Amino acid sequence: MRFCKLFLPLLLLVTSAQAQQDRQEIIRQVLEVYLENAEEEFDYTEWQTELEYWLDHPMDLNRASAEDLLTLRFLDELEIQAILFHRKNFADFLSVFELQAVEGLELEKSRLLSNFVKVAGEYAVPQLHTRDFYRTGRHELFLRYRRILEKEKAYSPANRKYFGSPDYFYTRYNYRVGSRISYGFTAEKDPGESFFGSAQPYGFDYWSAHFYVQDVGPLKELAVGDYQLQFGQGLVLWSGLAFSKSASAINIARSGRDIHPYRSANENQFLRGAAATIAAGNYNFTVFASQKRMDGNVIGPDTAEDEATAVFSSLSYSGFHRTPNEMAHKDAISETLAGGRMAYNGSSFRGGITGMWSRFSVPFQPSRLYNKFGFSGDEYWNFAADFKYFFRNLYLFGEVAHGSQNATAGVAGVLASLHPRLDVSLLYRHYPKEYFSLYANPFKEGTSPANENGLYLGLSSNISRNWQLNAYIDQFSSPWLRYLVDAPSRGYEYLVDLKYASRKRFEMYWRYREQQKQRNAPEKTPVRPLENHTRRVFRYHIKVNASETIALKSRVELSQYEITDREPENGALLYQELRWHRKGSRFTFTGRYTIFDVDGYNSRIYVYENDVLYAFSIPFFQEEGVRWYVLGKYRLNRYAELWLRLAQTSLTNRQTIGNGDGLINAPHRTEVKAQVRLKF
Amino acid sequence: MPAAQAQIIPGSAGAGGAALGNSLLAIEDHWATLGNQAQLANLEGFSAGIYGYRPYSIKQLNGGAIAAAYAIDDIGVIAASISHFGNGNNYGRQEYGLSYARKFGKARGGIKFGLVQTNLAEYGQKTKFLLRAGVAADLTHKITAGFHISNPTLTYNSKNTHERLPSTATLGLLYHYSNKVTTVAEVQQEIGKKLRLLGGLEYHPDERLTIRIGIASAPIGTTFGIGYKLRDINLNLGFALHSQLGLTPNLSLDYQTEEL
Numbered sequence: 001m002r003f004c005k006l007f008l009p010l011l012l013l014v015t016s017a018q019a020q021q022d023r024q025e026i027i028r029q030v031l032e033v034y035l036e037n038a039e040e041e042f043d044y045t046e047w048q049t050e051l052e053y054w055l056d057h058p059m060d061l062n063r064a065s066a067e068d069l070l071t072l073r074f075l076d077e078l079e080i081q082a083i084l085f086h087r088k089n090f091a092d093f094l095s096v097f098e099l100q101a102v103e104g105l106e107l108e109k110s111r112l113l114s115n116f117v118k119v120a121g122e123y124a125v126p127q128l129h130t131r132d133f134y135r136t137g138r139h140e141l142f143l144r145y146r147r148i149l150e151k152e153k154a155y156s157p158a159n160r161k162y163f164g165s166p167d168y169f170y171t172r173y174n175y176r177v178g179s180r181i182s183y184g185f186t187a188e189k190d191p192g193e194s195f196f197g198s199a200q201p202y203g204f205d206y207w208s209a210h211f212y213v214q215d216v217g218p219l220k221e222l223a224v225g226d227y228q229l230q231f232g233q234g235l236v237l238w239s240g241l242a243f244s245k246s247a248s249a250i251n252i253a254r255s256g257r258d259i260h261p262y263r264s265a266n267e268n269q270f271l272r273g274a275a276a277t278i279a280a281g282n283y284n285f286t287v288f289a290s291q292k293r294m295d296g297n298v299i300g301p302d303t304a305e306d307e308a309t310a311v312f313s314s315l316s317y318s319g320f321h322r323t324p325n326e327m328a329h330k331d332a333i334s335e336t337l338a339g340g341r342m343a344y345n346g347s348s349f350r351g352g353i354t355g356m357w358s359r360f361s362v363p364f365q366p367s368r369l370y371n372k373f374g375f376s377g378d379e380y381w382n383f384a385a386d387f388k389y390f391f392r393n394l395y396l397f398g399e400v401a402h403g404s405q406n407a408t409a410g411v412a413g414v415l416a417s418l419h420p421r422l423d424v425s426l427l428y429r430h431y432p433k434e435y436f437s438l439y440a441n442p443f444k445e446g447t448s449p450a451n452e453n454g455l456y457l458g459l460s461s462n463i464s465r466n467w468q469l470n471a472y473i474d475q476f477s478s479p480w481l482r483y484l485v486d487a488p489s490r491g492y493e494y495l496v497d498l499k500y501a502s503r504k505r506f507e508m509y510w511r512y513r514e515q516q517k518q519r520n521a522p523e524k525t526p527v528r529p530l531e532n533h534t535r536r537v538f539r540y541h542i543k544v545n546a547s548e549t550i551a552l553k554s555r556v557e558l559s560q561y562e563i564t565d566r567e568p569e570n571g572a573l574l575y576q577e578l579r580w581h582r583k584g585s586r587f588t589f590t591g592r593y594t595i596f597d598v599d600g601y602n603s604r605i606y607v608y609e610n611d612v613l614y615a616f617s618i619p620f621f622q623e624e625g626v627r628w629y630v631l632g633k634y635r636l637n638r639y640a641e642l643w644l645r646l647a648q649t650s651l652t653n654r655q656t657i658g659n660g661d662g663l664i665n666a667p668h669r670t671e672v673k674a675q676v677r678l679k680f
Numbered sequence: 681m682p683a684a685q686a687q688i689i690p691g692s693a694g695a696g697g698a699a700l701g702n703s704l705l706a707i708e709d710h711w712a713t714l715g716n717q718a719q720l721a722n723l724e725g726f727s728a729g730i731y732g733y734r735p736y737s738i739k740q741l742n743g744g745a746i747a748a749a750y751a752i753d754d755i756g757v758i759a760a761s762i763s764h765f766g767n768g769n770n771y772g773r774q775e776y777g778l779s780y781a782r783k784f785g786k787a788r789g790g791i792k793f794g795l796v797q798t799n800l801a802e803y804g805q806k807t808k809f810l811l812r813a814g815v816a817a818d819l820t821h822k823i824t825a826g827f828h829i830s831n832p833t834l835t836y837n838s839k840n841t842h843e844r845l846p847s848t849a850t851l852g853l854l855y856h857y858s859n860k861v862t863t864v865a866e867v868q869q870e871i872g873k874k875l876r877l878l879g880g881l882e883y884h885p886d887e888r889l890t891i892r893i894g895i896a897s898a899p900i901g902t903t904f905g906i907g908y909k910l911r912d913i914n915l916n917l918g919f920a921l922h923s924q925l926g927l928t929p930n931l932s933l934d935y936q937t938e939e940l
Contacts, residue, residue: 392885416883418857418860418861418881418883419857419858419860419861421857422857422861422863424881424883424893426893426904455902455921457893457895457902457904459881461863473895473900473902475900475901475902475921475923490923490924491923492900492923494895494900516900516923
């Protein structure tokens with residue numbers, strides 16, 4: 001390894017040419033691994049904010065802790081351990097390019113990581129002096145606007161259904177001093193919602209605010225207002241982003257952030273109140289309390305005041321308050337939640353115990369047979385113990401929870417680095433049909449961690465310098481009924497992803513994913529048999545850096561949906577993307593043209609699209625037609641940036657597009673989006 | 681037991697083979713007589729074992745085998761096996777097999793002559809002669825390729841019902857990452873069935889312990905297992921999780937003369 005260090009200047013020369021990439025392109029590269037597999041729009045704001053912060057203020061590679069590296073989220077525990085091991089055994093890093101010499105860290109990851117870290121001399125822990133507020137603090141203000149240009153049915157004069165206009169407004173203000181202080185607010189008005197109208201006199205329909213501070217006196221962390229909690233493997237509390245299966249087959253262990261300020265516009269995944277952590281040596285003690293109102297379908301007495309006999313049958317997560325009916329569900333239920341956690345952070349062993357209690361103002365009464373064993377009533381509590389342990393080349397992790405539902409749920413796994421070029425992962429989970437925790441988000445297949453047993457195997461291998469293989473298989477079963485599944489059922493999912501990356505010019509991958517689940521047969525017989533529903537997706541993707549200024553991306557994706565013994569539904573999609581950015585230019589342009597032919601909803605194809613910063617588009621395609629979008633970004637000066645995006649989908653086999661309230665009496669839908677960011 | 685469709689007697693090349701996605705090529709002990717017989721050729725001395733499994737944890741479907749192999753200097757390795765599957769009263773199938781394997785430089789070849797006996801409660805007993813053969817070659821010190829055929833003569837079980845004994849061809853690759861880690865990938869085609877992919881990974885954290893994981897397609901299954909060696913005795917456990925039928929436990933206990 002000393003030998004390696006001798007050659008570092010050479011290595012430096014080779015790699016520094018490509019070091020200066022566009023910042024947002026780097027972030028996109030990180031997110032895409034997960035987004036390209038995503039089949040729902042999730043709010044990645046938190047993650048992206050974090051990445052942006054580290055781009056602006058790279059962490060010191062020779063001081064960074066495992067926790068610091070984990071906040072990047074694209075490194076798995078084995079890779080982090082490999083970096084720390086390298087640092088421990090071969091002395092401090094001389095340059096970020098030495099990351100390429102870390103055994104167990106693939107080349108592409110080391111390149112990506114080099115953007116977020118630096119090798120500094122003395123590391124000064126920032127002290128909280130007033131002058132630091134002005135020196136390193138940063139204000140950030142976002143204003144975003146979005147609108148569908150065609151008139152949707154619910155806005156037409158004859159069928160007027162919504163309170164408000166089809167405009168979408170979003171604003172976010174945030175002030176940050178490193179990761180030490182953060183405060184700000186987020187506000188959002190969805191299309192169709194009232195804005196300063198009779199139904200919403202406060203303007204925006206959704207408001208969120210947070211105050212967060214680190215390392216003040218005995219307090220390690222303090223959050224007031226809206227915050228998120230992420231503990232253990234997510235079996236009891238994990239609000240916010242969490243991945244289960246992705247093309248990154250090894251990255252399956254959860255690494256919680258404990259308390260985290262909340263800056264997103266998702267209207268459900270947060271807690272409202274206060275949370276604090278006190279550190280004492282290797283021990284952390286956390287307490288938290290939250291009270292907020294949630295949307296739900298309350299049934300029962302005629303007067304809303306008389307909550308004594310009312311029950312609710314479902315919670316609503318859409319965040320839409322566009323109609324009298326949606327307004328009636330708004331804030332219908334009040335949730336109170338409190339608890340605490342004690343954690344031990346050793347160098348190779350980490351563990352914690354978490355306890356929480358929660359109460360709803362109105363009891364929950366499930367109305368379906370499939371949740372017969374699930375939660376009912378107005379109160380629940382859970383206790384959990386979790387651990388992480390590094391042992392030789394293994395990383396072991398797990399969590400067990402038991403609660404008022406009298407059910408014990410557990411998840412355990414191991415990541416093993418069997419060879420510098422071969423990692424495997426294994427995870428087993430057992431979530432009984434009775435288990436319930438509203439904010440739980442452990443590794444899972446279903447929507448909640450209940451009524452599921454499963455075994456996951458993953459493999460990642462750098463076959464050669466250019467070729468990388470990722471694969472996983474997950475088998476799961478439900479011992480009780482599920483939604484649209486009137487019997488115990490089983491299923492599986494597997495993915496094989498083969499990637500080829502040339503040193504600089506291009507990379508491409510082939511990916512195949514197959515998932516099988518059981519569903520009710522359509523016959524209306526007293527006992528419904530189950531049928532196997534199999535979904536197959538094949539993708540070929542290539543990215544070429546055609547020149548210093550132009551990057552091209554092309555994709556072919558084929559899908560198939562097959563129900564036992566029936567004619568399968570097929571889909572095909574092709575796109576070509578062009579991205580233009582000249583070094584030093586204030587302007588960046590991205591455009592994409594997509595053509596698709598998809599038989600139906602079951603064989604729909606999801607595609608991740610570039611969007612204005614912090615917004616995400618993962619539209620899905622069905623029917624026949626084309627879609628294009630153009631996205632321009634212009635940097636006015638060091639304080640202001642501007643985005644403009646125009647996207648249109650046109651169907652060639654229909655006269656209308658959309659359905660229900662979103663129906664448009666024309667075969668196309670056009671969306672315009674604009675955003676301004678002010679930084680000062 | 682994900683390979684049930686592909687084999688004349690269900691079950692694997694021992695519990696080790698069961699834990700490796702039922703792949704044939706990765707098994708290089710006396711259980712290669714139930715896998716790719718060419719892989720018997722590397723054996724030294726005498727070894728023998730007993731193997732049992734319970735498909736989908738259903739008692740009535742129990743199966744098992746015994747096998748022994750003996751290496752004769754300059755001649756090769758001979759092996760004998762008896763496999764059994766089914767419920768003795770209603771349905772059962774036995775195979776009595778005799779295998780021979782030898783090296784040819786970096787390649788090796790093996791052949792197995794089997795007598796397959798099928799008992800059906802109301803139809804009596806039927807015995808058929810069956811052939812299996814395999815080759816394997818070390819392409820580099822890290823890569824081994826193998827090919828195996830089972831029932832190439834397309835032997836009928838019953839000409840009246842046109843029921844043939846399964847005929848299968850398997851092409852496989854072994855890749856040795858290091859002396860601790862070996863992976864295997866195989867493509868298997870049985871006449872009249874879907875193409876299957878089999879894969880496995882074997883890891884030796886130390887000299888005694890072996891950990892195995894594997895997968896199989898059509899039907900989809902995950903397999904895993906553990907092996908522990910204590911002097912000349914080797915105990916292997918293997919589990920196969922079928923996507924719809926559940927778990928099949930496999931167990932084998934082996935003896936190998938200590939290396940001189």
